[in-house]
Amino acid sequence: MHEDTDSLPNALHRSTQLHDRPNGISFLLLISRQGRVRLAKWYTTMSTRNKNKIIKDVTQLVLARRTRMCNFLEYKDSKVVYRRYASLFFVTGIGHSDNELITLEIIHRYVEVLDRYFGNVCELDLIFNFQKAYSILDELIIAGEMQESSKKSVLRAVGQSDSIEEAETSEDSLARLSSGHARG
Template identity: 40%
Template sequence: MIKFVLMVNRQGQTRLSRYYDPVELSRRAPLEADVVRCCLSRKKDQCSFVEYKDFRLVYRQYAALYIVVGVTDSENELSIYELVHNFVEVLDKYFSRVSELDIMFNLDRVHVILDEMIQNGIVVETNRSRILAPLTALDKMADG
């Protein structure tokens, strides 16, 4: 099961966070800081899977952004690694070459995309067209 998804930049600033396991607000900032520190301190030639406390971290770097997913021990790390890549490809398709600014100024749309892919910590959709269908419909309504 997926516990959380974080998107952070190289400076360690969180750009997106979605928790599927309840975490108190007072504990989120220290958790995110510790997770980011753990992933950013690793070298490029090291594995993208990290044991962290009672779960695993799967992370991937795209330009200046890191996407970090916290998963339980029973989750397949390679499938999550590919899920992260699929998420970025969907963002690229929607924003046509997504950037950190796209994420910052369209956070609601990024959350819609993430919610179409993952619900309650379980991957429910990977097809790009189906993931983007609700946003395409919203965009058509706004233009019409």
């Protein structure tokens, strides 16, 4: 029989840690140069209060850094890896033993897929089409781990989803039109 030997204070301490996963990404944030969060995806469970604290702290840390500085920094018991593309910072939180360069590649892969989908993505694309940005991210990363590295496969899956959505929308429109003619 396995007995849980963790004391309550240790369990509470772990619940406030940024990264309670052995490997992988704990969060991905897209932050504008003005400090506005444009997208936030969390792969670990934590309270809204902790999430807000992390967003505030990480935003201040990243925005305060000069352009030529390293894209990795220590934060609590974890590392923050970020990369700036135009007016947006793509920021991830990873475990202390995770590879920063692989994380930069994951960020870059996400940006490449966004670019292909939107045709040179910009901040406004992400503001007005945030559902698609999340959908693309969900095709790439599941539970903090990269699941699909092929840009073509991700774009194909998102394209199929778009086709289904369009078909359902046009069916709904036709149904409304035909019910309107039936009344008249």
